[in-house]
Amino acid sequence: MATHAVPFRPVSGPRGLPLLGNLPAFGKDPLAFLARLRDDFGDAVTWSLGPRRALFISHPQHIAEMLAEVERSFDILEIGWSLRQIVGDSVVRSRGADWRRKRSLVQPVVRPRQVRGYAATMVDCARACADRWQDGEHVDVQREMTSVTQRIVLRTLFGNELGDRSEAIGDAVAVLEREAGAELRGIGLFLPSWVRTPSRRRLLTALRTVDAEIHRLVRARRAAPDATAEPRDDLLGRLLAARDEDGRPLSEKEVRDEALTLWVAGHETTATALGWAWYLLSASPGARDRLTDELERVLAGRPPGIDDYDRLPWTRQIVKEALRLYPPAWTVPAVAREGATLAGHPLAAGTTVWCSQWAAHRDPRWFPEPEAFRPERWDADAPDVVPDHAWFPFGAGQRTCLGARFALVEAVLLLATLGQRFHVEMDPGEVAPRAGLLLKPAAPLRATLRALG
Incomplete structure (x- = not known):
């Protein structure tokens, strides 16, 4: 079936304040603000x-065109001093030939063949978590998921769990994520780099802890007697062994x-998605x-x-639906x-174009009953395309994302x-999302564990 071009006619959104524009409304509740742009304008x-100057787009055709043109007609937006300190000049921030x-x-390093080799580590860490859980135990689910995904990323990235x-x-990495996320919501986004707010000082202290450990591991690996032999089968070993075309x-x-970047992105993102998945499953018997x-x-x-990944379609659909309702990455600005141009419409150079996973994933035009948790919407024979x-x-x-x-x-x-051994029963009450660096629960996800069998 042919796809018809969607008209592109930008309209003016809500009036803002002098100098600040719409920053106060965006900072107070960015999710509601972006949904309002979609629904009201x-x-x-x-x-x-x-x-x-900013433009918000919410139609999938326009989103696809903009994202396809990054590196040609658009650049990824530099978001915040704090995030730059964390990711440095990594692949997520570099541009052009360097990118x-x-x-x-x-x-x-993260191709499917390599991921296949990491699957056993993922399951081993999950089994260790399940072995530690007790029937009737009351836990913070988000903390539990963060703990297990951190063990996985440390073993797959560095080949160990860093001991004591x-x-x-791990606490230092949590500080990095928290402070970088807080900066995205307020005036700190526009402060010059030389300003040292309490938040920035906390981030720098945590960053020194993490950097010292990474540098220690890299230098130890390079100094090892077998450093020139076959690279160790972890992410760090493959990064050290990588060579460009020259x-x-x-x-x-x-x-x-x-x-x-792999550490931060590879552990908290999955932990957040799993926390929301348990939250949604608890309310959907x-x-x-x-x-x-x-x-x-x-x-x-x-x-x-790893071979069971394709044999568990309902499990995959649960993950996919959790990522729809609560996407850890909730916006992409360029x-x-x-x-x-977009849809043939010229854009002024320097215009920041925003699209949002949160807004698109909850658009009723594409997802009937968009607020409802319905993994069956991803069935192979689902009626809604x-x-x-x-x-x-x-x-x-x-x-x-690589x-x-x-x-x-x-x-x-x-x-x-974890699901084959336990039910996770959330405490009563609704937990709202909070948009920072990731879309995380605004309150702890507390639950009681119920052993199966």
């Missing part, structure tokens, strides 16, 4: 974030930037029972393996270059391993 809305070089070096340093370094390796700083039936039928009591780019939790185009396959496999295997 349409598919293309102009607004202002402080002094920046192409780094992507070619980092992409093989794991907890302190035979150049990543520098120590480049390895640090990519390793920390039918979906939870169908999960139990699938795990019993397919696994018959054994631990899952900056128009000179000569940029979801347009391309109406669901894009990992972005799209050339800048699609770790998407890792994250999906990890989420499915953890949900299967």
Whole structure:
């Protein structure tokens, strides 16, 4: 069936304040603000974030075009001093030839064949978590998921769990994520780099802890007697062994930037998605029972393996629906270059174009009953066809998240391993999302564990 071009007619959005524009409304509740732009104004809305000209787009065709043109007509927006300190000049922030070089070096590290090799580690860590859980125990689900995904990323990234340093370094990474997320919501986004707010000082202190450990690991690996032999089968070993087309390796700083980006993105994103998945399942007994039936039928009591990923369609659909309702990455902003267009409409250079997973994933045009948790909407024979780019939790185009396959496999295997042994019953009450660096619960996800069998 042919796809018809969608008209692109930007309209003016809500009036803002002098100098601040719409920043106060955006900072107070960015999710509600972006949904309001979609619902009250349409598919293309102009607004202002402080002094920046901005355009919000919400139709999948326009989103697809914009994301496909990143690196040609658009640049990824530089968001915040804090985030720059964390990711440095890694592949998520670099541009042009530098981005192409780094992507070619980092992409093989997380290709499906490599992810396949990490699946056993994912299941081992999930089983260790389940072995520690007790029937009737009351837990903070988000904290539990963060703990298990951190163990996984440390083992797959560094080949160990950092011993007695794991907890302190994990706490430091949590500070990085918290402070960077807080900056996105307020005036700190526009402060010059030399200003040292309490938030920035906390971030720098945490960053020194994490950087010291990464540099120690890199130097120890390079100094090892077998450093020139076959690279160790972990992410760090593959980063150190990577060579570009001119035979150049990543520098120590480049390895640090990519390793920390993989660490932060590879553990908290999946932990957040799993926390929301348990929250949604607890309120949906039918979906939870169908999960139990699938795990019993397919696994018959054994631990899952990588080959079970394709044999567990309902488990995958639960993850996909959780990512629809609560996408950890909730917005993608890009900056128009000179000569940029959308749907043939010229854009002024420097215009920040925003699209939002949160707004697109909850658009009733593409998802009937958009607030409802319905994994069956992803059945192969579901009657409602979801347009391309109406669901894009990992972005799209050339800048699609390199770790998407890792994250999906990890989420499915953890949900299967834990779900075959426990029900997670959330405490009564609704928990709202809070938009920071990731879309995380605004309050702890507290639950009681119920052992199965």
